[in-house]
Amino acid sequence: MTTQPAFRTPAYKRAEPDARRLSLIAACARVLAREGIAGASVRTIAVEAGVSAGLVGHYFPGVDALIAATYAHTGARVDAALEAAVASAGDDPRARLEAFVTASFAAPIADPELLSTWIAFGSLVRARPEIAALHDEQYGGFRAQLERLLADCGLPAATLRRTAIAITALVDGLWLELCLSPHELAAEEAAAIARDALARLTSPARA
Amino acid sequence: MTTQPAFRTPAYKRAEPDARRLSLIAACARVLAREGIAGASVRTIAVEAGVSAGLVGHYFPGVDALIAATYAHTGARVDAALEAAVASAGDDPRARLEAFVTASFAAPIADPELLSTWIAFGSLVRARPEIAALHDEQYGGFRAQLERLLADCGLPAATLRRTAIAITALVDGLWLELCLSPHELAAEEAAAIARDALARLTSPARA
DNA sequence: AACCTTGTTGGACGCTCGTACAACAAGTGC
DNA sequence: GCACTTGTTGTACGAGCGTCCAACAAGGTT
Numbered sequence: 001m002t003t004q005p006a007f008r009t010p011a012y013k014r015a016e017p018d019a020r021r022l023s024l025i026a027a028c029a030r031v032l033a034r035e036g037i038a039g040a041s042v043r044t045i046a047v048e049a050g051v052s053a054g055l056v057g058h059y060f061p062g063v064d065a066l067i068a069a070t071y072a073h074t075g076a077r078v079d080a081a082l083e084a085a086v087a088s089a090g091d092d093p094r095a096r097l098e099a100f101v102t103a104s105f106a107a108p109i110a111d112p113e114l115l116s117t118w119i120a121f122g123s124l125v126r127a128r129p130e131i132a133a134l135h136d137e138q139y140g141g142f143r144a145q146l147e148r149l150l151a152d153c154g155l156p157a158a159t160l161r162r163t164a165i166a167i168t169a170l171v172d173g174l175w176l177e178l179c180l181s182p183h184e185l186a187a188e189e190a191a192a193i194a195r196d197a198l199a200r201l202t203s204p205a206r207a
Numbered sequence: 208m209t210t211q212p213a214f215r216t217p218a219y220k221r222a223e224p225d226a227r228r229l230s231l232i233a234a235c236a237r238v239l240a241r242e243g244i245a246g247a248s249v250r251t252i253a254v255e256a257g258v259s260a261g262l263v264g265h266y267f268p269g270v271d272a273l274i275a276a277t278y279a280h281t282g283a284r285v286d287a288a289l290e291a292a293v294a295s296a297g298d299d300p301r302a303r304l305e306a307f308v309t310a311s312f313a314a315p316i317a318d319p320e321l322l323s324t325w326i327a328f329g330s331l332v333r334a335r336p337e338i339a340a341l342h343d344e345q346y347g348g349f350r351a352q353l354e355r356l357l358a359d360c361g362l363p364a365a366t367l368r369r370t371a372i373a374i375t376a377l378v379d380g381l382w383l384e385l386c387l388s389p390h391e392l393a394a395e396e397a398a399a400i401a402r403d404a405l406a407r408l409t410s411p412a413r414a
Numbered sequence: 415a416a417c418c419t420t421g422t423t424g425g426a427c428g429c430t431c432g433t434a435c436a437a438c439a440a441g442t443g444c
Numbered sequence: 445g446c447a448c449t450t451g452t453t454g455t456a457c458g459a460g461c462g463t464c465c466a467a468c469a470a471g472g473t474t
Contacts, residue, residue: 014440014451036330037244042432052453057433112333119329123243125387126323136388165392166404169380170373176383177376180332181343185372197373200407221421221470249462259423264463 021059021069024049028070033113037120040067064124068131071121075138078109082142086149093152100149101167101198104175105191115179143168155202163201170197228266228276231256235277240320244327247274271331275338278328282345285316289349293356300359307356308374308405311382312398322386350375362409373408377401 015023027049031040042063046053060066082103089099103109125132146164155163174190222230234256238247249270253260267273289310296306310316332339353371362370381397 017451020451033333036332036334038330038334041430043430053432054434054454055452058451063432116333119326122326122387123245123330125243126240126319127243127245132387136391139384139388139391162396162400162403165381165384165396166377166400169384169400170377170404171380172383173376173378173380174372176379177346177372180329180339181346184343184346189369189372193369193373193376196369197377197408200410201404203407224421227421248460250460260462261424261464262422265421270462 017059020051020055022073024051024056024059024066025070025073028066029074029113029117032067032070032120033116036116037067037123040120064128067120067124068134070117072134074114074117078114079141081109082145093149093154097149097153097202098195098198100146101171101194102191104171105178105187105194110175110178110187110190112179112182115176139168150202153202166201167198170194170201224266227258227262229280231258231263231266231273232277232280235273236281236320236324239274239277239327240323243323244274244330247327271335274327274331275341277324279341281321281324285321286348288316289352300356300361304356304360304409305402305405307353308378308401309398311378312385312394312401317382317385317394317397319386319389322383346375357409360409370408374405377404377408 024045028040028045031045031048035044040063042056043053045063045066046056056063056066060069082100085099085103086096089095108114121131121135125135143164146167147160150160150163150167151157171194174185174194177185178187178190231252235247235252238252238255242251247270249263250260252270252273253263263270263273267276289307292306292310293303296302315321328338328342332342350371353374354367357367357370357374358364378401381392381401384392385394385397
């Protein structure tokens with residue numbers, strides 16, 4: 001018997017392809033956050049999304065592709081949040097820079113679920129070279145925008161790269177610590193530290 | 208037939224328990240670095256170590272325990288490297304601090320294999336609460352020693368915590384970027400950035 | 415030389431994994 | 445109301461997983 005009478009389920013809901021796709025991505029992010037990459041199997045994600053396991057294969061060629069899509073989607077959400085923070089900061093270059101830097105320590109970026117997605121993705125980077133490129137792209141974009149904001153603040157061009165790298169590293173490190181040990185480091189304190197360090201790192205060199 | 212004649216292998220080498228244990232840990236680290244946590248199965252690690260799969264179960268209650276042991280071993284190696292760097296820096300507090308900070312950007316700490324271990328471990332943190340404690344311990348130790356070095360440099364006690372957190376974040380962020388994208392950021396540049404940022408972050412506040 | 419401890423092996427077990435696929439149902443155009 | 449497209453399901457399959465364990469061998473003890 002390869003296939004039985006089958007289909008005893010009374011009814012099923014049909015969804016818009018895009019909506020279903022997004023719901024699978026969201027379910028993947030939730031599973032990643034809850035159980036880590038070890039628990040992110042096709043079946044677990046399907047249950048989380050309330051669909052059958054086979055449907056995942058219908059939308060994504062494999063589970064790796066689903067995780068990659070989840071990463072890309074999350075990255076886009078982060079970019080949007082950063083852009084929104086800068087836009088709502090007004091015209092003052094300094095205020096825009098500070099908004100860009102401190103936005104990482106508030107929702108939706110300071111989110112342990114985001115960290116889980118990031119780590120899960122990181123564990124795939126070493127095995128899949130094409131995924132490493134995606135990471136470089138995300139990182140490069142972040143640093144490029146930071147360099148732009150720094151230039152608007154009047155920093156000399158020669159110091160842009162180094163300063164941007166330092167600030168990026170600082171923000172990433174603080175964000176990491178904030179997500180990993182929220183009880184050790186509060187979001188407010190992280191933002192305050194970042195503001196202070198930002199001022200020191202962007203001030204002209206002393207004599 | 209539950210068991211056949213068995214044992215056609217001509218010979219096998221018997222090892223000291225500690226040596227075997229270490230070789231399993233080393234093999235685990237190599238597999239983690241090459242294939243990520245997804246490929247870190249008992250069988251793969253056993254092949255890498257040149258032993259049978261059953262032997263892993265003889266030394267560790269489970270594969271998670273082996274990964275945890277690998278993390279602990281790696282952490283100890285990092286601590287030792289940092290301590291050695293500080294010790295060989297002489298008596299000048301400033302030199303000792305700088306040695307501590309820049310040691311992260313040279314062997315054996317600036318090692319992609321170490322990053323892989325760290326990420327693999329991170330992907331277990333969310334699922335296993337007892338592992339998170341181990342991480343907090345490692346982190347806390349790092350920051351405590353940094354605070355000690357900062358105090359030796361004459362920084363006021365009130366600023367110790369914030370400065371230590373900022374420097375830790377900066378070092379972690381730079382180390383992360385260095386391991387993830389060595390072609391984008393060279394070790395020398397990372398160390399230079401860290402030195403400059405260290406000077407700025409530890410200088411007294413401006414008027 | 416006989417013996418005991420134990421490092422080591424290979425295989426078996428039950429399980430979950432990712433994927434493929436035929437069957438079915440919900441819409442859609444006519 | 446009928447054909448057609450396609451979102452969705454359940455199941456089957458082979459591979460790989462972690463774990464357990466009886467059998468065997470290496471090395472030390474007496």
